[in-house]
Amino acid sequence: MKTLVVAATKAEVAFFYQHFNLPEGDFIESKNFDLLITGVGMVATAFSLGQYLTPNKYDLVINVGIAGCFDRNIKLGSLLNISEDIFAELGAENGDDFLTITDLGFGENQFKAKSKKIIDLPSVKSITVNCVTGSEKSIRNLKKRINPTSESMEGAAVFYACKRQNIDCLQIRSVSNYVEPRNKENWEIGLAIRNLNEWMISFISEMN
């Protein structure tokens, strides 16, 4: 049994590729772990996991990537252990209220990490979105309705697939930006990617 590392883009795991001398490609099999690059967003992630998340092959899936952060007390470049992730847009508007798919009677919108591994990082609640949050109104609504610490575009899809296949899963995100009206000049993508890859390299090296 193996670990499957899942990332949306190659750029987010560039140093990991270099460190383990991995060949080019979106699905790389190695002795101790496999690496899957899914593409950005929940649809690409779900499709890709549907192709590669073979039952009885993996005992752990780790979703890694950069993320936006709602909490200004958390520094850019910080690593977060996402313990819970929510499909924030999945449901129905009812005037100014929001009904989740659970409210509508169509199942769960909220999924948890599951692993016996001790992760020495702050555990936080995150949301998964199709549209990066970028207006004060949306930020206010999300804080009021869910109060998440971070957001990504894939996390809940990975947790969902792992729950369906009964495989343990973790999600580690590195904060590249605050959730705010879009201003990419404020993003610290390089720092976030360096810190994330350093953590991944030591985590995978220690596992083997």
Ligand SMILES: O=C(O)c1cccc(C(=O)CC[C@H]2O[C@@H](n3cnc4c(=O)[nH]cnc43)[C@H](O)[C@@H]2O)c1
């Ligand atoms: O512009 C670049 O150099 C660059 C390099 C690597 C990755 C990117 C991305 O934009 C990756 C998209 C990826 O990032 C997650 N993400 C980051 N910030 C947010 C956010 O505020 N809200 C939602 N998602 C965010 C997301 O999971 C995307 O898959 C650019």
